[in-house]
Amino acid sequence: MNHLTSRQIGIPCVMMRGGTSRGPFFLASDLPASPAERDALLLSVMGAGNDLGIDGIGGGNPLTSKVAIVGPATLAGADVDYLFAQVRVQEGIVDTSPNCGNMLAAVAPFAIEAGLVPATDGVTVVRIHNVNTGKLIEARVQTPDGRVTYEGEAVIDGVPGTAAPIHLAFLDAAGANTGRLLPTGAPVDRIIGIDGTDGIEVSCIDAAIPVMLVRAADLGKTGHEPMDSYRLDRVFMARLEALRVEAGRRMGFPNAAGMVIPKPVLLAPPTRGGTLAVRYFMPHDCHRAMAITGAVATATACTIPGTVASALAGRMALPGDVTFEHPAGRLTVRLDPGAGQSAPTASILRTSRRLFEGTVFARPSDPPRAAMAA
Template sequence: MTHPVNRQIGIPCVMMRGGTSRGPFFLASDLPAVPAERDALLLSVMGAGNDLGIDGIGGGNPLTSKVAIVGPATRAGADVDYLFAQVRVQEGVVDTSPNCGNMLAAVGPFAIESGLVRAVDGVTVVRIHNVNTGKLIEARIQTPGAQVAYEGEAVIDGVPGTAAPIHLAFLDAAGANTGRLLPTGSPTDLIDGIAVSCIDAAIPVMLVRAADLGKTGYEPTDGFRSDRAFMARLEALRVEAGRRMGFPNAAGMVIPKPVLLAPPTRGGTLSVRYFMPHDCHRAMAITGAVATATACTVPGTVAAALLGGPLAMPGDVTFEHPAGRLTVRLEAGAGASGPGQSAPVAGILRTARRLFEGTVFARPSTPPRAAMAA
């Protein structure tokens, strides 16, 4: 007979693809309310202690080591709460400082199918409170016959095939983590002689011209990891940018995210290489796209300078990324983020898919620290 202390812990779970990311979705009521207990459970579920997440359901890549936790809204004007967790399986760390806009695309469908939001025939609007940043995002979900539709004709680069469109609108993205669109007070700062722009809109980012770091900005994603000198320099810039943005422990956080910028080569607005922060994204993060697109409207930023001046609104910003293109629609918004600062409303097209549902199992205790370092 198995002793109760050795029994695994079963948690209801739905695996979903949101945009170009994938991960388990949980109802907040199915997880421990105490953050430390919740995080220990998530580490076990995702397979902490191994870079492949071999003893869990983590996908061996930051894009597939993400978790969404959804529950009833705790903020007026919202329909649901969404807490995002980036699980760093190798280090055994759960980071809830950032938001993830790709996983966000699946929050609306999950909320509807979990009974948190009642669907209407046609299109159901779900207003999502991102707990990580305190910001509101509006998702428009295709619900013919009051049922979530996953099949459709929408295409997003980085995901094979077509699917039903999901329209996301970031209503007031500025100051997501710092309370200010320009956390350092300046559109451009010099760090070790390199011009960078520190922007906080949906997520804090550090923008830098690829050429200033000896790169073209068109390199394949895997080529960066092997260039240890470049990665060390980028990390040093990121950590100092984080310090100036108000994150004294940025070395232990995934924010700010570094973004390399270069002129476009395929008819877009800018070429981008987005880091997460220690690996180059195979496409482009949605929150990173919102931040970078917003920077294009701010005079004096690295992004605006590459365009020859700030972008006028309404307008589209199309990013050329390793998997294709991503377009952000910008319209004037009223969200204030400091004296004389406001950010546009940013709209993005995404898709999502429900992959499987069932019970995922966690160990009754966290793995030993030695195993995590193995």
């Protein structure tokens, strides 16, 4: 329960790393039921209004400005609900339109240790209802002797050391936000450049998260540049944003400029034995690795004839693996035929760690600056 200390609002909180992201985890019962009040509180907790989140626990980067809210399941067949919130610290906005697959990796361990799901000896299977998209994800967590363990030999690029493996299976990822795997109805769309140049081919895919896939070469890039170089190239970023906003409009997001979806993804031929080289944007900065939901969407696109991804990756048979080369290393997505589904079932190995637990404080006087992105 919330409590007041020195005129501040204290909320029970657990900070966790999930995959290559990090953020506070809250029980839904500890936060206001009103979305506006909840979001104003989250903005205060994360230190919004400053690019470093200096007056909060945000990490000054989109990968560390994330929040997970977990509670009892409201969907049949699920064990828990998981609402993801991306806190855009500079703009003072809480965006709940996307899912986050890396934070998702820590949801099941958090839920088990919070007493929402009973643990079994060996491996505990937790079915997670992602409230943002209405989709189910199955997580398999190591629970020897009925207790969550974070220690193990699994390695994921972008995170130092080793940890216990967590296997995530996206059971029916198609149409996460738009209701359609191909929101525009076509595997490829041509968008005229902001400078009036010939149209750029993009693929608009909605599987786990809406993405806009584009060949790096079509935007004058190799797709292998250091991640910081993209942000510093203002002309490139302006072109990418213009493409993203127009792709979003065609996907059914007329206000995409104020949202973090669709996410743009640059694709290029691999150089280290993978399937594709990728640069994933969040959307205004290049990801230091690769988002899990973005990996699911891009891997799914590899199985759809005619998409930008399938043209670069070549013909793919199921079951099979798609390996992405990203700035921090590699990420592999396992694709299996989805029974009666429009998209394959995508499975990914992740890890997580519980970092600390206690009480985080919000200012009671902070105005409700949050804006729910619809």
